[in-house]
Amino acid sequence: MDLNLDPHLLRALIVVAETGTVSGAAERLSRTQAAVSMQIKRLEVDLGVQLLNRTSRGVSLTDSGEVLVAYARKLIALGEDARLQIEGRQLVGRVRLGLIEDLVVTRLPILLAEFRKRFPQVELDLVTAHSGELSLTLQNEKLDIVIADPSRFSIVPFFHWSRQLVWSGSRLIDVGEGDAVPLIVFEGSCTWQDKTSVAFASAGVEWSVACRVSSYGALIGALRAGLGYSLMLPESIPTDCETIDSGHNLPSAPSADFGLFMAKEPSKITRELGLFLREKLVQ
Template identity: 35%
Template structure:
């Protein structure tokens, strides 16, 4: 083992290792890295030989990390980030390429307010395209190759291989002076299908056999909040979006508990080699800034 530690690790092999770990597939990583599956497999084997330990195991669901591989992953990402930053500073060439980033509107203020401007200030040559949509829509656009990376909730359209960032805090929200009748169907203000909180609420109500009907439907979070403040309907909102005109509803109103939900970071598989360093840089910034938000 002491002899293995004196050997220099191949940075390109580390890049391939990180790509396979992120995508969960040698074939997908080979496509992104513009290499053959055999070449990537040999790079991983050389890393394992140099480190004297197994890093990955091939299974029915693709490549999974061993305990040693999981420990290496964070260190490898940090090493590559520092290396690429050093090269950019000394050579005078910063990151470039195109980054297409998607996020739910509910969390846009946390991302657009400071994080994205800071990213562009650090990397002015990167072309950034940011969009908001429901988590279900974002997941489908990522799978189609329309987006480079997304922050999305882990429902209703679940994606594999994401990095969990935080646990969200959805609550039943109503106007401060709202009075509900236990016998009448619950009036709801909802996003259209593909919204995680819509699914959470409907699942919880149907499990309790509580009747409901959609009074107001909109793609705009601000429109839903206005409907709640006006007393038109009840909605499911992130707890920190409650305004002074709202109150959190729950047991006293006969409303069921909402299931847990998590925000995750997902990368696209069709990112070009020239754009990938910029995509990864934004992902690292999101992870650093928002990874412990919940």
């Protein structure tokens, strides 16, 4: 018996276990069914045990197969981690990342920390601004990656995703019966505010501008002071504020669209970060 288990054979066994059929595994591995069957047979002969229970409806793991698959997953994961560590240490450089302020309080910073750990020699510069400013800065090649509102860009994003927004307000806010709903709004144009206007108009609900702000920090301050309601990402709501149900004379909250944009000729590091974020953010 060969003491060294072939990782290609182990990967084939894992895929067979996941798909439940040899034919399904063959399709995923881009191999013939006969080739995958031979790989499993080689493992069984090498170990001297039966790994699969075969029926007309498919296959299932034997007790020995369950044990081997558990170890196989660990071995392959270690191999992939070793490759990432080696490749990561070879990747050196700087990525200039621009994003809208709302994303600073999401899990994005944790993802950047994970990327930095994987590629320790890569330096990350962070810039926050409104989507329109970020679009112009990317166009002027002063940023490598931008995450912002795709409606403010004339180019197609590398990838995009949506998040459901919620209404938020301070527990101090007091709106009388029949009063117009007080809203905190940004100065200038904002896609979220455009969607807000449409939502209120469709619901036939009257609203008013209670406070205008020029930054995300000012928005949080106005929200905590109870000056009005605002659309927020769920995880960005301050601890002394709360999610407000649409039943409080508020229309249903719209969703927000996000896009990741890269420079015209992205470096290898920039593209690696883009691929990493796509894997983590698009579920």
